[in-house]
Structures are given as structure tokens and as C-alpha cells.
Amino acid sequence: MSGPLISVQGLAVGFGGQPLLEGIGFEVEQGQVLVIIGESGCGKTLLLKNMIGLYRPLAGRVLIAGTDLAASEGDQRRAVQRKFGVAYQSGALFGSMSLLDNVRLPLEEYTRLDDAAIELVARLKLSQVGLLGSEAKMPAELSGGMQKRAAIARAMALDPAILFLDEPSAGLDPVTAAGIDQLILQLSDAQGITFVVVTHELASIFAIADRAVMLDREARGIIAAGKPEDLRDHSPHPRVARFFHREAAP
Amino acid sequence: MEKAAGAGGRWIIGCNYRGGMAKLDISTTEGELRMALGGRLDADGVAPIWQQARAALDRNRALPVRVEAAGVDYCDGAGLAFLVDLRRHPRQGGAAVEIQGLPERFRRLLDQFDPAAFRSAPAARQAGEGIFASIGRSAAALGLDLKSQVAFVGEAGRALALALRHPRQVRWRDTLAVAEAAGVNALPIVTLVAFILGVIIAYQSALTMRQFGAEVYVADLIGISMVRELAPLMTAILLAGRSGAAFAAEIATMRVNEEIDALSTFGFDPVPFLVLPRVLAAMVVTPVLAVYADGISILGGAVTLRLFQVPLVTFYNEVFSWVQMHDLLGGLFKCLVFGLVIAGIGCLRGLQTGNGAVAVGISTTRAVVSALVLIVVVDGAFAVVYYHLGI
Numbered sequence: 001m002s003g004p005l006i007s008v009q010g011l012a013v014g015f016g017g018q019p020l021l022e023g024i025g026f027e028v029e030q031g032q033v034l035v036i037i038g039e040s041g042c043g044k045t046l047l048l049k050n051m052i053g054l055y056r057p058l059a060g061r062v063l064i065a066g067t068d069l070a071a072s073e074g075d076q077r078r079a080v081q082r083k084f085g086v087a088y089q090s091g092a093l094f095g096s097m098s099l100l101d102n103v104r105l106p107l108e109e110y111t112r113l114d115d116a117a118i119e120l121v122a123r124l125k126l127s128q129v130g131l132l133g134s135e136a137k138m139p140a141e142l143s144g145g146m147q148k149r150a151a152i153a154r155a156m157a158l159d160p161a162i163l164f165l166d167e168p169s170a171g172l173d174p175v176t177a178a179g180i181d182q183l184i185l186q187l188s189d190a191q192g193i194t195f196v197v198v199t200h201e202l203a204s205i206f207a208i209a210d211r212a213v214m215l216d217r218e219a220r221g222i223i224a225a226g227k228p229e230d231l232r233d234h235s236p237h238p239r240v241a242r243f244f245h246r247e248a249a250p
Numbered sequence: 251m252e253k254a255a256g257a258g259g260r261w262i263i264g265c266n267y268r269g270g271m272a273k274l275d276i277s278t279t280e281g282e283l284r285m286a287l288g289g290r291l292d293a294d295g296v297a298p299i300w301q302q303a304r305a306a307l308d309r310n311r312a313l314p315v316r317v318e319a320a321g322v323d324y325c326d327g328a329g330l331a332f333l334v335d336l337r338r339h340p341r342q343g344g345a346a347v348e349i350q351g352l353p354e355r356f357r358r359l360l361d362q363f364d365p366a367a368f369r370s371a372p373a374a375r376q377a378g379e380g381i382f383a384s385i386g387r388s389a390a391a392l393g394l395d396l397k398s399q400v401a402f403v404g405e406a407g408r409a410l411a412l413a414l415r416h417p418r419q420v421r422w423r424d425t426l427a428v429a430e431a432a433g434v435n436a437l438p439i440v441t442l443v444a445f446i447l448g449v450i451i452a453y454q455s456a457l458t459m460r461q462f463g464a465e466v467y468v469a470d471l472i473g474i475s476m477v478r479e480l481a482p483l484m485t486a487i488l489l490a491g492r493s494g495a496a497f498a499a500e501i502a503t504m505r506v507n508e509e510i511d512a513l514s515t516f517g518f519d520p521v522p523f524l525v526l527p528r529v530l531a532a533m534v535v536t537p538v539l540a541v542y543a544d545g546i547s548i549l550g551g552a553v554t555l556r557l558f559q560v561p562l563v564t565f566y567n568e569v570f571s572w573v574q575m576h577d578l579l580g581g582l583f584k585c586l587v588f589g590l591v592i593a594g595i596g597c598l599r600g601l602q603t604g605n606g607a608v609a610v611g612i613s614t615t616r617a618v619v620s621a622l623v624l625i626v627v628v629d630g631a632f633a634v635v636y637y638h639l640g641i
């Protein structure tokens with residue numbers, strides 16, 4: 001395929017016609033890990049939801065593999081949706097299904113694998129996030145961190161080309177969080193999966209990110225973009241430096 | 251890669267599959283099962299070859315297996331699952347399954363899975379129990395439920411008494427909001443149902459009464475049956491379906507979202523905080539709605555009887571000479587109790603919620619069903635009491 005896998009052009013997003021972020025533009029190449037950072041409440045989740053077509057942008061467009069999701073319908077829309085998986089900030093597991101069934105559901109709907117094969121694929125996904133042995137548990141019986149990890153496993157179920165993860169390691173212990181980082185790197189190296197990750201964990205940003213995009217509420221847009229090391233060491237913007245040096249606002 | 255079936259027990263299965271393409275070539279030579287894998291191992295690719303591979307392993311349980319995977323140029327989660335499935339296959343006498351030549355980046359992914367861990371079936375949820383166990387469990391649950399209802403009545407009563415003594419502690423603003431949602435907003439549906447009820451009963455009775463030339467007594471019948479029984483009952487049923495369900499769903503969602511926990515760690519008792527405003531509002535609103543329903547249904551009867559040549563004035567005189575004050579008050583007092591019961595059980599079911607979205611649905615269903623049962627029971631009890639009191 002030619003060109004970037006994801007291309008965001010002149011995007012404005014917000015609620016009730018009021019833009020929260022404007023003029024957002026960036027691209028993600030296949031196999032890249034892009035990290036979206038910014039203070040709490042600046043609109044990272046909102047931007048992510050616009051990228052995956054849950055909300056309609058106020059202006060601009062998002063192309064995924066060359067298709068504008070917001071402007072497509074029916075089969076075309078479903079074809080794009082199958083290219084990516086999403087792990088939501090709150091987990092959003094289906095409460096009436098066991099963990100295994102949560103991961104099995106998309107496999108049953110979209111692949112022609114038989115029952116035993118689907119079960120094994122789903123169990124491999126769960127073991128990749130360290131949840132082997134908890135297959136029969138219901139989401140309500142899981143700890144917060146386990147729900148997060150299960151949501152990642154479900155997002156990976158169909159081996160999508162792109163994974164959108166909203167704060168995958170928030171609330172996890174450092175060891176498990178490092179495990180998630182390792183998983184992201186492994187998948188992007190071996191299978192060329194593209195990642196768009198919202199995260200606040202500095203260690204995780206330096207470990208996984210090829211590129212970081214920093215959003216800002218006051219500037220209503222991107223205030224810095226580039227390799228995390230460059231942002232940390234060379235950004236002229238005081239808010240960027242504060243973020244990377246973990247300093248409180250004056 | 252296409253090869254013809256050769257001699258020496260060789261057979262070849264090649265799968266060309268749209269888009270994704272995986273190839274499997276199975277042969278048995280010199281006491282060894284050989285599988286040559288190639289192409290793209292993704293969900294589309296492995297789906298058609300998985301069965302053949304499994305069948306070949308089953309047929310040759312005692313043979314060692316060599317999987318040549320050098321031709322694999324892509325392997326995702328489904329492909330890894332396929333390889334793990336080959337590796338975990340039970341072999342006789344420990345005959346090995348060896349995967350050779352898999353490109354290094356996929357090898358690393360594959361090696362993170364221990365095939366032994368996937369040999370046993372995943373832990374299942376506890377299966378259904380025997381009939382006796384489930385009868386016993388149901389009985390015990392019924393007993394516990396009765397106990398919790400009694401305890402809840404006690405707590406609610408205490409909260410009510412407390413509210414009477416310290417009216418400033420009641421959350422009047424919440425109470426007002428609930429009264430609006432459960433009362434004012436219920437007016438359209440109450441109007442509709444009450445009017446139709448009045449029309450139907452008037453029409454059906456008038457048809458029969460006409461044979462005796464006694465159409466005018468339909469007015470008495472409507473007046474008495476509506477004021478004493480039907481309007482309170484109908485109001486209660488509507489309230490249970492609209493507001494009892496709403497109370498249960500709202501409180502159940504709060505429980506699921508840990509909002510109830512948050513309240514109690516702030517030292518707020520959920521009964522005075524959440525239950526009391528709803529119960530008070532329902533107790534005020536139900537009698538008012540019932541009076542309104544009385545009026546509307548009698549109006550419906552009056553309109554209908556016009557068709558049977560009974561003038562409005564006659565109808566009016568009949569109703570008001572026949573229906574006594576104690577009929578009206580008896581009906582209204584019953585409504586007070588209906589309101590208490592409906593709001594109380596709705597809140598109780600909400601507080602008893604388990605976890606997850608399903609539990610909210612279950613609580614709501616249980617709230618409505620329990621409310622309907624209690625309405626019938628309370629109504630029956632009132633009938634007996636009023637009979638003995640001569641009301």
C-alpha cells in the first residue's frame with residue numbers, strides 16, 4: 001500500500017458544535033506506534049473517538065487506509081472498521097458474557113474458523129495479556145486492571161492492522177504495564193501492526209513511541225509532535241517540557 | 251508449489267484461498283509425518299487447512315511430526331493459534347511435534363506460548379445443579395427475600411418516622427423532582443387509560459342494562475367501581491410500570507457504578523438519601539393521580555351514556571347521590587399505601603442489584619413484578635378490612 005495508513009487532515013473536534021481542538025493534522029505509517037499525550041481533559045479520548053468514526057468531526061477528515069470513515073456507509077464502513085480494534089478507556093467489556101466469550105464474539109462473527117480453533121485463538125489472546133486461567137470469569141468479577149487487559153485482548157481478537165488503545169496501562173502495576181509495552185512492541189515488529197495509543201506513562205512513552213503528538217487545551221490543538229526524546233530535550237514550549245519532566249504547573 | 255500426488259503414500263493438499271493464501275502439504279515418509287507450511291497464516295488462510303492438519307495428526311498419533319515452516323511469510327494471532335494447536339496435539343509415546351524454519355520474528359511470538367498450558371480445556375463456569383439443590387436454593391432465596399423485605403420495611407419506616415420528626419433533613423428538592431417525574435409527567439397516560447376505561451365499562455354495562463331500561467344506573471356503577479376500586483388500581487399499575495421500574499433502574503445503575511458505595515463512604519445512608527424522597531413523592535402523587543383518574547373516567551362514562559340518551563345532568567345527580575365521601579377517602583387511603591409499596595419495592599430491588607448491565611435489567615423486572623403482586627395483595631387486604639369496617 002502506498003501512503004500513510006492513517007491520515008488526519010485539518011480535523012476539528014468538539015461537543016455541541018463547540019470545537020475543543022482545531023486544525024489537527026498528522027499521519028501514521030504502517031507499523032508505527034503513535035502516542036497521543038496531553039493533560040487530563042484536553043480531548044485525547046475525544047480525538048480518538050473521532051478517528052474511529054464514533055463521532056463526526058466538526059471539520060476536516062480522517063482517512064484510514066485511504067477511506068474516510070465518517071463519509072462511508074454500509075459495507076464500505078464495515079470493511080474499514082474491520083481493519084482496526086479499539087480498547088476503550090473504561091474497558092467496555094460485555095457484562096453478560098464471560099471473558100472468553102467477550103474475545104470469541106468477533107471471531108465467531110467474522111472468521112470461518114471452527115469452534116475449537118476460535119477457542120484456542122481467544123485463549124492465546126488472553127494469555128498474551130496474562131489472563132490465562134480467568135477465561136470463565138465475568139467482567140464484573142475482574143479487577144480494574146484485569147478489565148483493561150481483557151479489553152486489549154478483545155481489541156486484538158481479529159488481528160487488526162491498527163490498534164487504538166485508550167490508556168492501556170493506566171492503573172496497572174509497573175510490571176504488568178511493562179508487559180503491555182512489550183506486547184505492543186512485539187506486535188508492531190513481528191506483525192507490522194500500527195498503534196495509536198493514548199497514554200500518560202512517561203516510561204511507556206519512551207519505551208514504545210516512534211512518534212508522539214501532544215495536545216493542549218489552551219492552544220486548542222497540537223503543540224508538539226515528534227520523537228519523545230526530541231520533545232523532552234528540545235521543545236521550546238514550557239508546557240511540553242513540564243509534561244516530560246513531570247513538573248507541576250506554576 | 252503445485253505438485254502431483256506421487257508414489258510412496260504421498261498425498262498433497264494445497265489450498266488456494268482468496269486474498270489470504272496458506273499452503274499445507276502433508277506427506278508421510280520414513281516413519282515421519284511431514285507438513286510443509288507456506289504463505290499467509292491468518293484467519294482466512296488457516297481456516298481451510300486447519301481441519302486437514304488436525305485429521306492428519308489424529309491418523310498418525312504415533313509418528314513424530316516435522317512441520318517445515320520456512321515458507322511462511324506472514325503469521326498473525328490465528329496463525330499462531332494454528333501452530334500452537336499442532337504443538338499441543340496429544341501424541342502417543344511422546345512422539346514430538348517439531349516446527350522448523352519458522353522465520354525468527356514469528357518464532358519469538360510462538361515461543362511465548364507454552365503448548366502444555368493450552369492442552370486442558372479452559373475452566374468452565376459451574377454447570378447447572380440437580381433439581382433438589384435448585385428447589386432448596388429457590389426456597390432459601392425466597393425466605394431470604396421475605397426477610398430482606400421485612401427488614402427494608404423496618405428501615406423505611408424508621409426513615410419515615412425520622413423524617414416526620416426532623417422534616418428539615420428530608421431532601422425536599424429530590425422529592426419534588428421525583429414527584430414531577432412520577433406524577434405530573436404521568437398525566438397524559440393516566441388521562442388516556444382512565445378515559446378509555448370509563449368509556450368501555452359504561453358502554454358494556456349500558457348494553458346489558460338497556461334490556462331492563464335501567465341505563466341510568468350505569469352512572470352509579472361507574473361512580474362506585476371507579477372511585478373505590480378501578481381508578482386506584484389503574485393508577486397503581488401505571489405507577490408501577492412507569493416509576494417503580496424507573497426507581498429500580500436508576501438505583502441499580504448507581505449500585506453498578508459504585509455510586510452507592512461512594513454515598514455510604516461519605517456517611518450517607520442510602521435509605522434516607524435515595525429511598526425516602528422517592529417513597530414520599532410516590533405517596534403524595536398516587537392519591538392525587540387517583541382523584542384525577544376518578545374524574546376523567548367518570549367523564550368518559552358520562553360521554554358514553556349520552557349515546558344511550560342519558561342526559562349529563564341526570565348522570566351527574568346519580569353519581570353524586572350514590573358515591574359517598576367514605577368511598578372516595580377509602581380509595582385514596584388505599585392509594586397512599588400503593589404509593590408506599592411501589593416506591594419501596596422499586597428502591598429495594600435497585601439496592602439489591604448484582605453486577606453488570608444484566609443485573610440492572612433483572613432488578614427492574616423484579617421491581618415491576620413484585621410491585622404488581624404486592625398491589626394485588628394489598629388491594630385484597632383492603633377489601634376485607636373495608637368490608638368488616640362497613641365502608
Ligand SMILES: Nc1ncnc2c1ncn2[C@@H]1O[C@H](COP(=O)(O)OP(=O)(O)OP(=O)(O)O)[C@@H](O)[C@H]1O
Nearest residue numbers: 015016020038039040041042043044045046047089
Ligand atoms: N459527552 C460530553 N459532552 C460534553 N463535553 C464532554 C463530553 N465528554 C467529554 N467532554 C469534555 O471534553 C473534554 C475532553 O474530554 P476527553 O475525554 O477527550 O479528555 P481526555 O483528554 O481523554 O482526558 P483524560 O486523560 O482524563 O482521559 C473534557 O474537558 C470534557 O469535559
Ligand SMILES: [Mg+2]
Nearest residue numbers: 044045089166
Ligand atoms: Mg480519556
